[in-house]
Amino acid sequence: MEEQIIQLLFYCIPAIVTGGVAYYFFSLHTKNEEGRRRYLLHKESQKDALPVRLQAYERMTLFLERIAPASLTINLTPVTDGKDDYENRLIQQIETEFNHNLAQQIYLTEDCWGIIRAAKNTTIQMIRKIAMSEKIDSASKLREAILTEFMDKQAPSATALSFIKKEVSEIIG
Template identity: 60%
Template sequence: MEDQVLTLLLYCIPALITGIVAYLFFREYFNNEFERRKYEVAKELNKQSLPIRLQAYERLTLFLERISPNKLLLRVAPVGNNKEDYETLLIKNIEQEFEHNLAQQIYFSDNCWSVINASKSATVQLIRKVAMSEKIDNADKLREAILNEMLDKPAPSNAGLHYIKKEVSEIW
């Protein structure tokens, strides 16, 4: 009887080892296959979404360029001579541009979107700060004062432009 149990064990142990090895092999194979398919799907999605993401980056780059005070003042001329009206017109123009591109935020990282938003806010703040000066009494002087303010320092939108360029370079 003991011989039979020993013989049975001698047959079962190699079968059990073979079964364990086969299980481990197939588990590894299926895990690799799952990861490969996941990679293929991600690659295909990236291939389809990359042009859309790049277009979003282009649009927000254009937005930041358009709200740069130097370019904004050239593009948006004062309607009248009232500095408050011109200040409102400039800020309204920036807000409209921003709202027009608001949906693009889904293609940006949270940090990048925050920098873009901060660039917009800083530009609005710059316009408001300059307009608060009591020396400025009309729209033309406001334009001139904003341009003079920009002579010494870079536009607030430059920070957003640099961040967008950095993010786009990471895509490649």
């Protein structure tokens, strides 16, 4: 009887080893196939999402170009002679443009969106700071002072625009 058990073990051990090896290779193959499918789905979704992301970067580029102090003051002429009215009009235009593009943040990186928001807020702060000057008493002088201030300095929107260009070049490759 003992001999029969040993013979049975000699027959079963190779079958168990073969079954274990087959199971290992089958599970490895299944994992590889699942990974390949995920990769193909991700690649396909990236292909579909890329144009939308690039469009978001384009829209934010337009936003930054529109809020650049030179563009802003050229496109928005003073309606009255009051500097406060002109200051409020400039700031309202920046806020309106920004609010119009709020949804684009879902397609941008956190860093990029943060830099764009910082550019917007810094531009508004600089306009307010220039408008506080005692020397400026009319809308035309405020406009002139804003243009003069940003001739010597790089506008915050230009810095954000450089960041966008860098990110887009990394996306495109």
